[in-house]
Amino acid sequence: MTAELIDGKAYAETVRARVRDRVAALHADTGLTPGLAVVLVGQDPASEVYVRSKGRQAVDAGMKSFEHRLPADTAEAELLDLIARLNDDPHVHGILVQLPLPPHLDARAVINAISPTKDVDGFHISNVGMVGTGQDAIVPCTPLGCMIMLRQYHDDFRGKTALVIGHSNIVGKPMARLLLNADCTVMIAHKSSTNIPELARLADIIVVAAGVPGLVRAEWIKPGATVIDVGINRIQRAGKPALVGDVDFDNVRKVAGAITPVPGGVGPMTIACLLVNTLSAFCHQHDLPDLPLLLDEQDPS
Numbered sequence: 001m002t003a004e005l006i007d008g009k010a011y012a013e014t015v016r017a018r019v020r021d022r023v024a025a026l027h028a029d030t031g032l033t034p035g036l037a038v039v040l041v042g043q044d045p046a047s048e049v050y051v052r053s054k055g056r057q058a059v060d061a062g063m064k065s066f067e068h069r070l071p072a073d074t075a076e077a078e079l080l081d082l083i084a085r086l087n088d089d090p091h092v093h094g095i096l097v098q099l100p101l102p103p104h105l106d107a108r109a110v111i112n113a114i115s116p117t118k119d120v121d122g123f124h125i126s127n128v129g130m131v132g133t134g135q136d137a138i139v140p141c142t143p144l145g146c147m148i149m150l151r152q153y154h155d156d157f158r159g160k161t162a163l164v165i166g167h168s169n170i171v172g173k174p175m176a177r178l179l180l181n182a183d184c185t186v187m188i189a190h191k192s193s194t195n196i197p198e199l200a201r202l203a204d205i206i207v208v209a210a211g212v213p214g215l216v217r218a219e220w221i222k223p224g225a226t227v228i229d230v231g232i233n234r235i236q237r238a239g240k241p242a243l244v245g246d247v248d249f250d251n252v253r254k255v256a257g258a259i260t261p262v263p264g265g266v267g268p269m270t271i272a273c274l275l276v277n278t279l280s281a282f283c284h285q286h287d288l289p290d291l292p293l294l295l296d297e298q299d300p301s
């Protein structure tokens, strides 16, 4: 058996097309345009690539993109001041501060300074608490993208068992909470836990966000399981740079039922979900109906 490839790039395109249509329709009705502000402190090359991509995709979706690039030695007060201005700016509906921040900045203080209604990353403590208690809130983009793809393979999570490997605030913890909210039985493992193999064998769903290339091995996989690989690791393979996930892809795909590739899996869905969150924040701020945009709600066509 060879696993079905979960084409994150194709799903992302579908989601982006829906966002684009909705943005155009709302603009025609109201004359308003959603705006996304992305703040980048310092010059991390990977972050530069992501920030450019986020800005370009926002514009492609008919939104306004505001990029704020600050030097690596920016004082925290200055960054907080920029966030305060963006919080007050009626043209800005979503604010994303690219992580990681340089070490002299307190990322927690910076994130919690963003207005929860504009926190399109879903990292503000208020959104985290709401999602944690099963309330409607802005959901972090990567776990949201993973849930959208998982729903294509699991119309009901009840009775299913999931293993989340990695417990970051950005992916692991919110992923586990979303699966729990969907009535899945959820295990959360630290990447260096020695019993991951036994836990993995129980799992109908594995989501890994550990930053360890090849961590998830074929012997661990329950045949037919759905494997979602959030890892993005830049490695050298046969003397050439390569982008790989946290899953031993070539072997795991022989056992799994469905699997996301890297690249072309979770990554593109993350950015598509950022646009979803920005549109949704815009709708809430302007009292417009926040219609479903996700793949669950199939086109009437």
Ligand SMILES: Nc1nc(=O)c2c([nH]1)NC[C@@H]1CN(c3ccc(C(=O)N[C@@H](CCC(=O)O)C(=O)O)cc3)C=[N+]21
Pocket (backbone or CB within 6 Å): 049, 050, 096, 097, 098, 099, 100, 121, 141, 142, 232, 243, 262, 263, 264, 265, 266, 267, 268, 270, 271
């Ligand atoms: N405040 C904040 N929010 C984030 O959402 C956030 C962040 N900071 N910091 C960095 C991580 C990483 N991240 C990715 C987004 C898209 C791809 C993506 O599209 N990846 C492509 C490949 C891109 C490539 O070739 O490098 C793919 O997987 O196919 C990857 C990673 C968002 N992040």
